[in-house]
Amino acid sequence: MATLLQSIETLIDNITVTDRQEENIKQSLSNIEGYLKDKENNLSVERTFTTGSYERDTIIRPLNDIDMFAVLKFDDWKDQYGNFPGPQSVLTKIKNYLNSLNDYKDKVKQDRPCVTIELSDKNFDILPSFKLVDGEYRIPNFDLTTWTYSYPEQLTIDLDNTHKQCKNKLKPTIKAIKYWNRENGKIIPSYHVEETAINIFKITSFTNYEESIRLWFNNAEYHLNSQKFDSSNDYNAVIKKIKRDKEKLNDAKKKYDERKEGEAMKIWKDVFGKEFPTVDVEEAQNFSKSLSEGTLKYSIASGLSTSLGNAVGASKGFFNGLFQK
Numbered sequence: 229m230a231t232l233l234q235s236i237e238t239l240i241d242n243i244t245v246t247d248r249q250e251e252n253i254k255q256s257l258s259n260i261e262g263y264l265k266d267k268e269n270n271l272s273v274e275r276t277f278t279t280g281s282y283e284r285d286t287i288i289r290p291l292n293d294i295d296m297f298a299v300l301k302f303d304d305w306k307d308q309y310g311n312f313p314g315p316q317s318v319l320t321k322i323k324n325y326l327n328s329l330n331d332y333k334d335k336v337k338q339d340r341p342c343v344t345i346e347l348s349d350k351n352f353d354i355l356p357s358f359k360l361v362d363g364e365y366r367i368p369n370f371d372l373t374t375w376t377y378s379y380p381e382q383l384t385i386d387l388d389n390t391h392k393q394c395k396n397k398l399k400p401t402i403k404a405i406k407y408w409n410r411e412n413g414k415i416i417p418s419y420h421v422e423e424t425a426i427n428i429f430k431i432t433s434f435t436n437y438e439e440s441i442r443l444w445f446n447n448a449e450y451h452l453n454s455q456k457f458d459s460s461n462d463y464n465a466v467i468k469k470i471k472r473d474k475e476k477l478n479d480a481k482k483k484y485d486e487r488k489e490g491e492a493m494k495i496w497k498d499v500f501g502k503e504f505p506t507v508d509v510e511e512a513q514n515f516s517k518s519l520s521e522g523t524l525k526y527s528i529a530s531g532l533s534t535s536l537g538n539a540v541g542a543s544k545g546f547f548n549g550l551f552q553k
Contacts, residue, residue: 230505232492235505236441238504239404244403249291253282253294253350256350256352257294257296259331260296260352264354269325272304273298274301276298277299278296279380280294280419281406284383284384284422286402286406288403294351295342295353296354296355297355298355298356299357300356300358305318314373315373315375319341320338322343326343326345341370342355355368358375363381364378365377365378365379383422387426390425390429394429394434398426400437401425401437401440401441402422412469415465415466415469420456423451432447441477442481446474448470449471452467452470477499480492490507494507
């Protein structure tokens, strides 16, 4: 049977975008970019680039929004006084153009500060922007009458650097947290899950996904920014849910250390829901008993079992990826 650590990795595998989905996304992005940069459309799109969860490799399935910046040529859009155009006029022009294409007819809408193409299994959010300096962009404000500032590439740089520091285990950790967030009603802005993870793991190390996920829950409340939420009530509700599941995961760790692996896995199933592998408590108890008695076996074909393969030395538990004798 699978161990707790293996079950957590299965959870992450279950929510990770497949190679086929990745190729499909790339093809759709290429098509959209080709249309936007067509010189005959009078949109004056200089270039496009992806951002958000897809660009940072923290997107999970089922797929949701994929973000794309459309960088416009300011000289072609400025008015006679050298001012920025109205955001709504820009959004309307992009929306009308995309909706006129056969590929996207009746699949395009304006979703506040961006234009959204709704395909059968995913949405693409196109955000018009003007490049300034040092990674700074102007994008439509939510009021649709003014432009605000954005630094979309900085979060990607910070995440990549921290991911490397964490031996390439941070992004899978974030995927698990994002899945928990989705299962709880998307109570935290997706990018803010990443920001909190970066802040936590810049100064905190871990050895496996059980530890990293648990550490996020133990520390998130100290790094979440209340201003990132629509109201103080929303922020307080998030803190309450994090504390609730923090206690559960800490209890699971305690049971795990007591060699009650089946009970620990059951708690993880309760916290993470349907994509966490179903737990057979009796099988887990037998597995733990065999491990402590030295009757556990392993083979490439069947993995860990009590009947097939080579014997595994007796151990008091399985944690941090190493048998602890």
